[in-house]
Amino acid sequence: MPLLRSPVKPPSADREIPLPAESGAVDTLLQILGTSPSAAARRAAARELDGLPDAARALAAHLGHEGAPEVREAIVTTLIEIASDAAVRGLADYFGSEDAETRNAVVEALRQIGGLSAPIMKERLASSDPDERIFAINVMEGLDHADVAASLRDVLAKDPDMNVGLAAVEALAQIGRAEDAAALRAFAARFPDEPFVGFAVRLACERVAGQLSS
Amino acid sequence: MSDVRHTSRLNGVSEAGRSDAGGLTISEKEFERFQDFFYRKTGIIFGEAKRYFVDRRLNERFLATGHETPTSYLQFLKFDDTRGQELQHLINVMTVNETYFYREEYQFRCLVKSLLPEIVAARPPKDKRPIRIWSLPCATGEEPYSLAIYMLENYPDVDRLDIDIVGSDIDTQVLAKAQAGLYDDRSVQYLSDAVRARYFKTSGAGQWQIIDDLRSSIDFLPVNINDRREMRHHTNAFDIIFCRNLLIYFDDLSRRQAAEAMFDALRPGGFVCLGHSESMSRISSLFGVRKFPDAFVYQKPRS
Numbered sequence: 179m180p181l182l183r184s185p186v187k188p189p190s191a192d193r194e195i196p197l198p199a200e201s202g203a204v205d206t207l208l209q210i211l212g213t214s215p216s217a218a219a220r221r222a223a224a225r226e227l228d229g230l231p232d233a234a235r236a237l238a239a240h241l242g243h244e245g246a247p248e249v250r251e252a253i254v255t256t257l258i259e260i261a262s263d264a265a266v267r268g269l270a271d272y273f274g275s276e277d278a279e280t281r282n283a284v285v286e287a288l289r290q291i292g293g294l295s296a297p298i299m300k301e302r303l304a305s306s307d308p309d310e311r312i313f314a315i316n317v318m319e320g321l322d323h324a325d326v327a328a329s330l331r332d333v334l335a336k337d338p339d340m341n342v343g344l345a346a347v348e349a350l351a352q353i354g355r356a357e358d359a360a361a362l363r364a365f366a367a368r369f370p371d372e373p374f375v376g377f378a379v380r381l382a383c384e385r386v387a388g389q390l391s392s
Numbered sequence: 393m394s395d396v397r398h399t400s401r402l403n404g405v406s407e408a409g410r411s412d413a414g415g416l417t418i419s420e421k422e423f424e425r426f427q428d429f430f431y432r433k434t435g436i437i438f439g440e441a442k443r444y445f446v447d448r449r450l451n452e453r454f455l456a457t458g459h460e461t462p463t464s465y466l467q468f469l470k471f472d473d474t475r476g477q478e479l480q481h482l483i484n485v486m487t488v489n490e491t492y493f494y495r496e497e498y499q500f501r502c503l504v505k506s507l508l509p510e511i512v513a514a515r516p517p518k519d520k521r522p523i524r525i526w527s528l529p530c531a532t533g534e535e536p537y538s539l540a541i542y543m544l545e546n547y548p549d550v551d552r553l554d555i556d557i558v559g560s561d562i563d564t565q566v567l568a569k570a571q572a573g574l575y576d577d578r579s580v581q582y583l584s585d586a587v588r589a590r591y592f593k594t595s596g597a598g599q600w601q602i603i604d605d606l607r608s609s610i611d612f613l614p615v616n617i618n619d620r621r622e623m624r625h626h627t628n629a630f631d632i633i634f635c636r637n638l639l640i641y642f643d644d645l646s647r648r649q650a651a652e653a654m655f656d657a658l659r660p661g662g663f664v665c666l667g668h669s670e671s672m673s674r675i676s677s678l679f680g681v682r683k684f685p686d687a688f689v690y691q692k693p694r695s
């Protein structure tokens with residue numbers, strides 16, 4: 179047979195990378211993440227930190243400095259796995275990032291974290307930066323969480339920024355129910371001179387009309 | 393792993409008792425607790441549509457282990473099954489192992505026409521390591537044997553290269569079958585008579601067994617793609633991974649974890665072939681997409 183049979187021998191693991199169970203692992207791993215010139219080592223360190231929730235804040239902080247995409251991806255995955263309050267806050271701090279790819283990655287990650295993101299997204303709706311409020315709404319759109327619709331209706335009633343309101347319209351079009359139609363129409367009434375608002379609201383109302391409350 | 397992020401809305405199942413099928417009725421809460429536990433171990437998500445299937449399989453395990461309530465069985469799994477033997481039984485009954493020879497053949501064509509030539513060309517001459525191909529998951533073995541047969545039939549260079557094929561699955565029962573290499577008519581239906589004659593011996597009506605030479609040329613070993621400890625042994629170890637018809641059983645998070653795991657298992661420039669219509673969450677940030685004449689394939693960057 180031309181196909182070779184060689185016994186599977188595990189290639190020796192990267193011995194610099196301590197396993198999470200070893201004492202002092204958090205510090206060592208964070209140090210590797212922060213200082214190693216090797217992207218492979220930084221990536222391995224980021225992945226090994228998944229069992230160590232204490233690392234969430236520092237991991238998230240490193241995301242902004244990290245140049246290698248595969249290391250950034252590992253950091254985000256590990257933060258999703260940690261799924262703590264600190265992880266959610268650390269990710270949400272990148273709503274203001276200049277880099278669109280980072281913002282998208284963060285929105286997707288917060289959606290994957292799920293219900294735990296909801297209360298913190300609600301807090302972010304009070305931010306003074308409309309962009310940050312819009313990203314919080316984008317996350318909420320992907321959450322199957324009871325409070326979300328109520329928060330979105332609140333945005334429709336009160337948020338001074340039309341674009342933030344439109345993000346909420348779009349979100350409700352995805353996850354809203356028939357009972358949200360009144361709040362949608364009331365939002366359109368706040369901006370009577372903006373034809374696009376009327377258009378978006380009509381579309382959203384059609385979408386939610388068939389969605390009966392559970 | 394983090395908790396399950398789906399909620400199932402089920403109707404009509406309530407307090408413990410006997411169900412129509414004769415087994416124990418599993419309440420919605422019990423089902424959710426079980427799903428959560430199983431998801432953490434395997435990455436597999438069932439969803440409502442599979443409820444009947446899951447209930448039947450669970451009942452087989454209640455009976456086999458003598459547990460009288462779903463809760464006591466789950467307690468046993470969590471706290472008393474220290475060597476994971478019952479978990480393995482459970483995994484073996486819960487997985488869907490459907491597969492056959494030459495499934496999605498166009499990807500094998502892509503392998504011999506595009507992937508292998510590129511891997512060979514990109515290697516420094518001093519690199520004498522075998523080219524390693526991983527069928528993960530391999531189920532009952534049709535896929536890794538197909539890889540071998542297809543290369544032997546269609547890739548002339550196979551004679552001067554060292555190629556190493558490994559088949560892995562989370563289900564140990566299918567691995568035993570893969571090792572035995574015994575198949576029925578349905579499984580081999582897309583193979584030509586010539587191929588059947590060359591690589592199989594018949595053993596009774598409708599029974600086909602892979603010839604010994606081929607059987608012994610493939611390594612089978614159990615692997616859970618979402619188990620970091622297991623996957624760590626395969627860091628930087630493969631040139632090509634066939635990961636077909638697995639991600640469909642996963643949710644977004646376990647798909648993402650599988651993508652991370654495959655990235656680490658591949659050598660630089662290595663390829664991942666997914667089943668048709670499968671995708672990995674966030675794949676584009678880890679892998680490049682390559683469009684070859686026969687298939688789309690994902691590639692780990694070279695540097």
Ligand SMILES: C[S@@+](CC[C@H](N)C(=O)[O-])C[C@H]1O[C@@H](n2cnc3c(N)ncnc32)[C@H](O)[C@@H]1O
Pocket residue numbers: 434435436487488489490491492495528529530531532535560561562563566615616617618635636637638641667
């Ligand atoms: C439908 S088969 C696919 C077989 C083959 N790749 C094909 O496409 O024909 C899916 C296999 O995935 C395996 N599997 C499920 N979860 C897994 C996991 N976490 N790690 C490894 N294998 C898994 C199952 O045991 C099953 O054998």
